[in-house]
Amino acid sequence: MFKKKHPLQSKSEILLRNIVVTAMIVFFLVFLIIPIGIAFVGSFHEWNPLSGTYRFLGMENYKEVFTSSLFGRSMINTLIFSVVVIIFRVGLGLGIAYAIYSPFIKYKSFFRAIYYMPIVTPMVAVAFVWKFMYNPQIGTINHLLGLNINWLMNPKTALLAVMIMTIWKDFGYAVVMYCAGLYSLPSDALEAAKVDGANGRQVFLHIILPLLKPMTLFVVITSIISYVQAYVQILIMTEGGPGTSTYLASYIIYDEAFVKYNFGYASALSFVLFVITAVFTWCSFRVSGSEE
Amino acid sequence: MKKKIYSISLNLVLILLGIITVYPFVWMLSSSFKQNKEIMALEQHLLPQAFIIKNYITMNERFDFMRFFGNSLFITIVVTILVVYTSTICGYVLSKYEFKGKNVLFGFVLSTMMIPWCVTIIPKYSMIQAFGWMDSYKALIIPAMFSGFGIFMMKQHISTLPNEILEAARSDGANEFYIFHKIVFPMARNGISSIAIFQFLWSWEDYLWPYLVINTKEKQLLSVGLKMFNGQYSTDYGALFAATTISIVPVLLIYLFFQKQFIAGIASSAVKG
């Protein structure tokens, strides 16, 4: 069955295959599977490397995860954060990419480069710049909009402010991805549609959008994975505050693991987060009805 | 006429968005020439009132910034080259060869992308300690050699390359190593560019891992160095913005340089996913 493509497997092919497959397996075993195993076992322990504690706790850590109101709150925040940022990222990315793709725009690579700039800037620095821009007294945003909002310290706006910053930083990624998607569209399908007299909107909705579906899926999934893990912006802009308004799941894990050194509890949190991410990713595959 | 209005308004929208995108950078660049007092002053001006280059000097003198920069460049380039190579070769094997367990292996590679950093970072840290790799570049390079994302992208990309060329080479008696290095590798350059750009960016920006495993200042990387004057604890904004301004240059250059191949590479890897 699997010899159909090229039945004559040469010696060198088998050799290359064995080397590559072995290397891959060894690598992922050592740097992924074993660590996951260690973390999984650790999540049932009270584990603090500073004080050298490693004591079996049973389900204690997991019980604490599911009864912690902070973790519950942070999961809701993470959900809101991810959904809103992904919608804007995809929407803006697609819209702008389509505009750049259109014949009306001359300096295509100029715009692409501009929008890509925030992507390559370290989050640490970006978060600081935006923290200044959000400052209620000296910040640019209140000045320009004539508002008087304490963006990062108001529980109604703090998460929103962090989301706006994240959208600003990341929409360029979707722009570039969709540009790539649009350039590789089969031109015959578009030509045929035009010959049939379809207008711009019809072409977009009925031909381009479905053809871009794999790209959308790709952007959405990579986004879910990265936003579920987001914590740097929180660390710098709000430290989870005011109060606990902007706690994200990953920020708690960072805090527990590398500020409080509760490795066991942090591992338990990580596994719960991992399962939730996996479920979401699977859901988006299902929703998109992808055949693969 | 209608077309013209359409064109102008579309251009205007993109320019407006461009301004919003660029403004924080202009602010940062300009702040890097300001004193901290002016950055935090009540009266804000976009341009520095008292233009100073002290930030760029202190940044280097006090934090040995150029050394961090050099270290980062070295590590990022090494890791990027390794990842490009391993991704391409794994991608080749997974897309062009048929063997038992191939789909399981590929499915496994795909699922590695979904594992949050937080799950593995703690045990990985203990392992590096046990291996005696702490404070050495081995700890930065070896655990980063394979990338699930890279393998996935390259598998998708290489499967779009026509089989006929490979078969022709095979029937000419070329062995697989020759085919991979001399035929597949050059043909996959678009995919390689996109992986290279992604990987370069990730390695360049990675903060937590180098922070944990590198202790000697002389070996430290830029992303961690940035945190030194900015981090959680300090307020030297001028030097931070100066350092950031310089640190984004290489990544931006890489992008501008490979932009065409990057986009073509993504197109062939992701769209067909």
Add this chain to the structure above:
Amino acid sequence: MKKKIMLIAMVSALSITSLAGCSSESNKKEQTKIDVPTEVFGDTIKYDPNVEVNNGEKVTIELWEWGSDELFESLIAGYTAIHPNVTIKLVNNPWEDYWTKLPLALDGENGPALFNIHNSYHENLINYLAPLDIPIEDLQADFTGVDAHIIDGKVYYIDYGMMTGTVYYNKDMWEAAGLTEADIPKTWDEMREVAKKLTIKNGDQIVQAGLNFNGDFHQNYLLGLNYQLGENIFKEDGTTPNVNSDTMKQIMQMLVDFYEVDGVGSKDFGEKGADSFGQGQSAMVIQWGHFYNTLNTTWSDINFGVFEIPTFDGNPYAYNRYNGESTFGINKNAPKDQQAVAQDFVKYYLANDNVQVAFNLAMSTFPAKKSLANNEEILKNPSLRVLAEHIDRYIWPGPMPETVENSLKRAGEEVFYNGVDIDTAFDEAQATIEKDMKNSSFVSVENLYKYAK
């Protein structure tokens, strides 16, 4: 948060010394000629410069520190002038790196013989420390706060200075509000009245805040004013936190009233009290000693004065919490000859008044050395002068785990910004701290306070 303060203090100390370095270029010739003392000096701890170290043979040791190079260089220069056979290599690491690297270096074979200590990292360092050679009675005779550092009859390091909070006020605003020196408040009630006079509003909008504690109220009010009312941060066992006490809640209520009843400031006006004072938007802030250096470097335009923290009734149990700046640690795993030099160096450091003054001024800390309490140079610094009278009425709880500050900050924010009631917020803080401290070996030293009940 402690770390943050320290770093700010260090950065400002550094900038001061580097500024001083620029202006004193012409004095350099004088500086290179160091007076080598020939007489024995010191109070109870005496240093005899005529006794050779290491039998006069050459020896090199390392001294690790974070922050201000010049301060340490001058200390080293003074010592090596007496003992030319000793070379001390200064190794500077940025604050954050320092604490990752130092324990690792001490764990290895070639750790530094001498290193700077900060008490927030006490638990990570204590196992590597050699006890001081100096008799405890001598240390107690010369320095305050030694008792809190005695572990099983041994002392490994002590504090050279104490940092705490004082009120900084903007003199120009003070005058503009028609206030004089005589109006300097002694009690919180008077403070409220003054703050009201210093507040300027345009309709409902605050233009100038009378008092601003945004961003640091937990540190400068919640963890300190409790002592004025005779309540400790930890319960009698020394390990159970006591942050949901009625006293703590009363203080929080007072802060809320300042903003919401008196309207002398706002949670939304001036994101950080300290910056807002520097920007000339807020008339008064309570800040710790490091702020004096910040004002002189970053905010040099502000014409400011300092007064002692007000009290509730003029007769507090203690005025405020303080935190110590520590003397050097000696590596117990270093070679014997290096350790001997390190011990001698610490003795020199403790006996030498000029060095003690220089270190305290660089950090804006009040000297722990008793004979320096009335030192002229120290009293020239207004943030230290106001502490002089009641300095024995400040209390140190010990190196508290970070969760105490962080949890109170969160509780205060819940109250100010999220409309949570004080009881709920502080009960939650209490629970969080208890949970986080489950494995901590911390024991409060509040019972060692001189006037402890």
